[in-house]
Amino acid sequence: ILRATGSERLMEGAFEGRETRMIMLGALAGGLSPFCSCEVISFIAALLAAGAPLSAVMAFWLASPLMDPAMFAITAGTLGFEFAIAKTIAAIGLGLMGGFTVKLLARSALFADPLKTNTPTGSCCIAKPRSLKWQFWGEAARRQIFWNAALSNLLFLGKWLLLAYLLQSLLIRYVPASLIGSILGGEGVGPIFLGALVGAPAYLNGYAAVPLISGLLEQGMSNGAAMAFVIAGGVSCIPAAVAVWALVKPRVFAAYLGLAFFGAVLAGLAWSAVA
Numbered sequence: 046i047l048r049a050t051g052s053e054r055l056m057e058g059a060f061e062g063r064e065t066r067m068i069m070l071g072a073l074a075g076g077l078s079p080f081c082s083c084e085v086i087s088f089i090a091a092l093l094a095a096g097a098p099l100s101a102v103m104a105f106w107l108a109s110p111l112m113d114p115a116m117f118a119i120t121a122g123t124l125g126f127e128f129a130i131a132k133t134i135a136a137i138g139l140g141l142m143g144g145f146t147v148k149l150l151a152r153s154a155l156f157a158d159p160l161k162t163n164t165p166t167g168s169c170c171i172a173k174p175r176s177l178k179w180q181f182w183g184e185a186a187r188r189q190i191f192w193n194a195a196l197s198n199l200l201f202l203g204k205w206l207l208l209a210y211l212l213q214s215l216l217i218r219y220v221p222a223s224l225i226g227s228i229l230g231g232e233g234v235g236p237i238f239l240g241a242l243v244g245a246p247a248y249l250n251g252y253a254a255v256p257l258i259s260g261l262l263e264q265g266m267s268n269g270a271a272m273a274f275v276i277a278g279g280v281s282c283i284p285a286a287v288a289v290w291a292l293v294k295p296r297v298f299a300a301y302l303g304l305a306f307f308g309a310v311l312a313g314l315a316w317s318a319v320a
Contacts, residue, residue, distance in 0.1 A: 049181040049191035060097045064148060067101035072140025075108030076133060089292060099159050099297070100151060104144030106289055107304060111136035111279040116252060123255045124262075127320075128272075135276055135312035142311075143304040159297045208253055214260075232267070237313035240270030241306055244278035254278060269317025277309035 060067050089102055112120075112133045121129035150156055181187035258271050266274075280286075281302055289301050 046181070046191065048194045049187045050179050051177045051181075051187075060092050060101055064098050064100060067098065068104045068141065068144035068148065071101040071104035072108045072137050072144060075105040075140050076112050076136040078109070078113065093160055093292065098148070098151070099156055100144045100148040103147045103301065103304075104140040106140075106301065107143040107280055107308070108136045108140030110282060111139070111276060116255075119252055119255050123259050124271075128316075131272065131312075131316050131319075132275060135272065135308075135316070136279075139276065139280070139305070139308035139312065142308055143301075146304060147300075155296055155300055159293045161292060161294055232317070234310075234314065236267045236270040237273045237310055237317060240266070240273035240313060241277040241309040244274035244276070244281075244309065267317065268320035269313040271313075272316040273309045273313030276312045277306055280305035280309075 060071065089106070092102060093099070117129050117133065120132060147156055178184070178187065181191060254275055258266070258275060261274075262268075262271055286298075286302075290298050293301075
């Protein structure tokens with residue numbers, strides 16, 4: 046519906062006004078809006094080219110791959126409503142932390158001249174309307190966008206969830222619970238740190254990770270390590286990382302990953318304390 050009505054473009058207003066406001070709205074928009082990674086590339090490229098501050102863009106980048114309405118529903122249904130709420134808060138919090146960190150260090154060599162010389166301007170996603178129209182069903186072109194997006198989401202979720210539940214079954218069947226519990230179980234910073242460290246390379250997809258985490262929790266993974274895993278892995282998964290790598294220089298990309306890892310550990314510690 047968002048694509049068919051063109052209401053995705055309402056988010057452009059989040060990147061106007063004072064920088065502090067842009068950071069806050071960018072984190073909120075990233076943590077709540079259903080944007081795919083290929084859309085983010087062209088959208089962010091246009092924003093940066095138009096002079097939007099990197100701090101607001103970083104807030105959006107960090108929060109965007111972690112949560113959207115579909116992921117919230119799947120997470121709540123599998124891991125519990127409380128975990129889904131906590132992950133949403135962590136996504137927005139990570140965006141705010143990253144945005145204000147970049148704002149404080151904006152004049153440093155790390156974030157000076159962040160863009161690569163040639164930035165992509167296209168998108169692999171289907172074109173969406175330029176104007177906003179809530180009653181989209183009255184136009185054939187908008188109806189076609191609606192059905193294409195619905196089918197694309199159905200196929201996307203179906204293939205990843207099928208793979209995820211297969212991996213979960215294999216995990217429960219062949220990996221001893223004592224092994225998971227000894228590595229990622231228990232209290233303290235150690236399991237949370239390892240959860241964030243393992244989450245980056247092991248993460249397949251935000252949707253596929255949900256049943257995988259469910260299996261790991263059944264095997265003895267600690268709550269804090271589970272949260273650290275999904276936060277670190279979500280930001281560093283291939284689609285999200287490629288969207289950032291395509292636009293900025295390696296030092297900014299490294300800062301993006303560093304902020305994600307540090308934020309994942311903090312989120313894991315916070316969730317461990319309250320869960």
